[in-house]
Amino acid sequence: MAGVLSFHVISIKNSVALKPVTKQTIKRASVIRCAAYTPKKRYTIAVLPGDGIGNEVTPVAVDALRLAGSLEGLELSFEELPIGGKALDLVGVPLPEETLTRAKQSDAILLGAAGWPKWDDHPKHLKPITGLSQLRAGLDVFSNLRPVRVFPQLIGSTCLRQETVQGVDLMIIRELTGGIYNAHPRGFTTNEQGDEVGFCTESYSSTEVDRIARVAFEIAKQRRGKLCSVDKASVLEGSILWRERVTKMSSEYPEVEVTHLLIETAAMDLIRHPKEFDVILTGIMFGDILSDLAAVIPGSVGLLPSASFGDSGLGIFEPIHGSAPKHYGKDTVNPLASVLSAVMLLRYGLKEENAAKRIEDAVFDVLDRGFRTRDIHTHGTILVGCKRMGQEILRSLDAKVDNRVLASTGSLVY
Numbered sequence: 076m077a078g079v080l081s082f083h084v085i086s087i088k089n090s091v092a093l094k095p096v097t098k099q100t101i102k103r104a105s106v107i108r109c110a111a112y113t114p115k116k117r118y119t120i121a122v123l124p125g126d127g128i129g130n131e132v133t134p135v136a137v138d139a140l141r142l143a144g145s146l147e148g149l150e151l152s153f154e155e156l157p158i159g160g161k162a163l164d165l166v167g168v169p170l171p172e173e174t175l176t177r178a179k180q181s182d183a184i185l186l187g188a189a190g191w192p193k194w195d196d197h198p199k200h201l202k203p204i205t206g207l208s209q210l211r212a213g214l215d216v217f218s219n220l221r222p223v224r225v226f227p228q229l230i231g232s233t234c235l236r237q238e239t240v241q242g243v244d245l246m247i248i249r250e251l252t253g254g255i256y257n258a259h260p261r262g263f264t265t266n267e268q269g270d271e272v273g274f275c276t277e278s279y280s281s282t283e284v285d286r287i288a289r290v291a292f293e294i295a296k297q298r299r300g301k302l303c304s305v306d307k308a309s310v311l312e313g314s315i316l317w318r319e320r321v322t323k324m325s326s327e328y329p330e331v332e333v334t335h336l337l338i339e340t341a342a343m344d345l346i347r348h349p350k351e352f353d354v355i356l357t358g359i360m361f362g363d364i365l366s367d368l369a370a371v372i373p374g375s376v377g378l379l380p381s382a383s384f385g386d387s388g389l390g391i392f393e394p395i396h397g398s399a400p401k402h403y404g405k406d407t408v409n410p411l412a413s414v415l416s417a418v419m420l421l422r423y424g425l426k427e428e429n430a431a432k433r434i435e436d437a438v439f440d441v442l443d444r445g446f447r448t449r450d451i452h453t454h455g456t457i458l459v460g461c462k463r464m465g466q467e468i469l470r471s472l473d474a475k476v477d478n479r480v481l482a483s484t485g486s487l488v489y
């Protein structure tokens with residue numbers, strides 16, 4: 076059996092120990108797979124759990140990927156790499172060259188979170204989140220897709236009116252490598268009065284706007300054909316250009332209905348009428364704020380995944396939440412944002428729809444069976460921790476294969 080396990084479950088290239096799927100689950104699923112499937116494709120996934128709760132939620136997503144992949148005959152190998160505070164502790168920089176190089180060589184990147192209070196007073200180049208910005212810049216992943224969906228099972232978890240949020244399905248498309256986070260000049264200086272000044276530049280070039288707008292139009296075309304571009308064109312020059320370029324591109328997409336909103340109106344409308352939105356296109360800072368705000372709609376930031384792409388097609392998949400130092404180490408956080416990021420990794424990164432669907436179905440099944448972490452817990456549901464949520468996802472994945480094999484052969488092969 077040991078031979079079967081090591082050969083079939085995964086080609087173990089993990090450089091570090093991520094918590095493995097329980098042995099029993101692996102055995103069962105792998106043996107079933109031995110009988111039912113032959114390995115087809117191999118992928119290497121760079122795993123960057125980073126800091127804080129990134130270390131709690133990412134292993135859950137890896138376990139789900141590992142099992143769903145093996146059930147679909149995929150050979151997934153996981154390579155854990157340091158980023159953020161973990162990398163600072165290990166080698167003194169938030170993004171080691173080795174991490175960037177190996178990440179570039181992988182087929183997809185699964186990220187946890189970066190940020191830890193220990194580094195708060197350090198200069199920017201020695202802060203954990205700088206590692207994240209450097210990774211995004213290093214891979215030139217300029218488009219950040221942040222879907223927001225309200226699952227019917229979780230309708231009770233919102234603090235908004237249920238009829239307001241029911242059926243919400245929108246996509247925030249956030250520019251990720253330009254704008255105020257990245258543009259120059261920036262820095263610290265002293266003004267004529269001798270005051271210290273910190274400054275940065277809010278700028279967007281036509282190339283930067285055009286490439287993210289193109290992504291948004293293409294996605295809107297495949298969805299409900301509505302695109303709302305969000306800016307601050309009443310004040311900011313970068314936004315004025317943004318609006319002009321989006322308007323210009325709209326003539327190429329007559330099937331997409333385009334509207335423009337100022338950021339403050341968009342923030343209000345997102346909460347008042349979330350169902351009105353299909354695709355929201357916006358810049359790096361407004362997108363950061365709007366996506367956390369949008370987490371109020373389904374009820375928790377622990378539910379929102381994301382995917383970031385550049386022209387190369389290599390993607391970073393990560394929850395939109397941070398490292399949550401206050402919650403770390405208590406086994407209470409919600410791993411679903413990370414697990415749903417794994418779904419995006421399979422679906423949009425590796426184009427492995429069947430495996431993606433397996434994990435997505437497992438998430439639905441776990442919610443149908445009533446399991447909830449603290450952030451989404453409501454009366455009458457079963458309160459569980461992060462690890463247990465992960466175990467239930469594996470159980471759902473496993474149960475699905477039981478049904479399939481039973482249906483096709485009439486008996487389980489183990």
Ligand code: IPM
Binds near residue numbers: 189190204207397
């Ligand atoms: C996010 C985060 C990051 C961002 C931080 C950690 C740099 O808030 O991914 O939403 O603002 O991009």
Ligand code: MG
Binds near residue numbers: 363364367395
């Ligand atoms: Mg954010």
